Amino acid sequence: MTEIGTVLARAYETLAGMRVVVADDSVLLREGLVRLLAEVGCDVVDAVGDAASLVGSAAEHRPDVAVVDIRMPPSNTDDGLRAAVEARTANPDLGVLMLSAYIELSYADVLLSDGRGGVGYLLKDRVTSLDTLADALRTITEGGTVLDPEVVAQLLVARRRQDPLASLTPREREVLALMAEGRSNSAIAERLVVTGGAVEKHVSNIFTKINLPDVGSDNRRVLAVLAWLKAR
Template sequence: MRVVVAEDGVLLRTGLVHLLADAGIETVAAVGDGPAALAAVAEHRPDLVVMDVRMPPTFTDEGLRAALALRRGRSRLPVLVLSQYVEESYAADLLADGAGGVGYLLKERVADVTQFVDAVRRVAAGGTAVDPEVIAQLMARGRRNRVQDLTPRESEVLGLMAQGLSNAAVADRLVVSAAAVEKHVGNIFAKLGLPTDPSEHRRVRAVLAWLGR
């Protein structure tokens, strides 16, 4: 796997490069701002971009805007965004195109190397990874929208899906059978009105509904 790292903090940027290298993942460019990230992507055509949300010159949402630019068009380049704080709208904006290959994690998750590398590989493979803290805050605020008809167990399953867990991983986390999880997922899709459609990523659309989009 070939990755571009975009992070303005020199120490964290260097740490990410070394962490990825230890996992057998090649960093083809490590840059400190959004425009440099876009240029690096054009030059190296990586499999994934790891992008900080707040970067120079204003340290507001330059990284997010660069990430969204990379998601436009046909390429839909996989992007894993890192943020210092929970900013729910950013996660929703990244997921809004209804496609996979996108993640939003708090920077503190990098300290859990196994979890971070798993998120990198999952997003690069077309999956999703939404930080558990974002999910917890949304649940605390009761932003359920169309998911209000889900049972408590179905809501729990959908919350784990939002983190990017597969059915098998959800089954392990809840200590239930894979068949039970498949049944819950099917019920979730049905209640959210998400019929089978090979052109759409139903898991991502379910997460969007959960986020209240």
């Protein structure tokens, strides 16, 4: 099997049967996403070009995931983001993958504000990688959180001077950054070339240092990322 065939097969295994709504005012990008997702087995139940249509489509079709451009009509500011939040309020099980050509740190804040996970924020040029798109959708449908590495990098820079997480060690910050990208403990261990036990210890230290006790109900990984994003 060719490399492209291997990627397609892996993506098909991940995405087959997933119900998706695509929302983007660019016809070229919208149709490109529809064809790409359909090719790997997704059931693209609708494709729309404005924020109001996204809310209606999500209510009608109740997809697993909405793939949404942040800047959409009518105002072409954050209409797509606000429509996705509205659709997710009506259907809490809806996963949301926001796409943007720009890095706006406040958008990531809004996405994570409910602390429930099942959301992602990628730059549009990332969706040219089928592996990246498939991994993001899989993570989101499993209740995880995905942030573009460039967004994570800018968050680190923006909060360096006034950082309530200053007690974290450089390694713990590195682990938290990878958590924000939606990586599991095993994936973080592989990336950092350390043992799974070492990652578990770092994660536990992070939770302790930012005062996130284990109460048996909250998604502490999401709350840890949210605490980091809200650091001003």
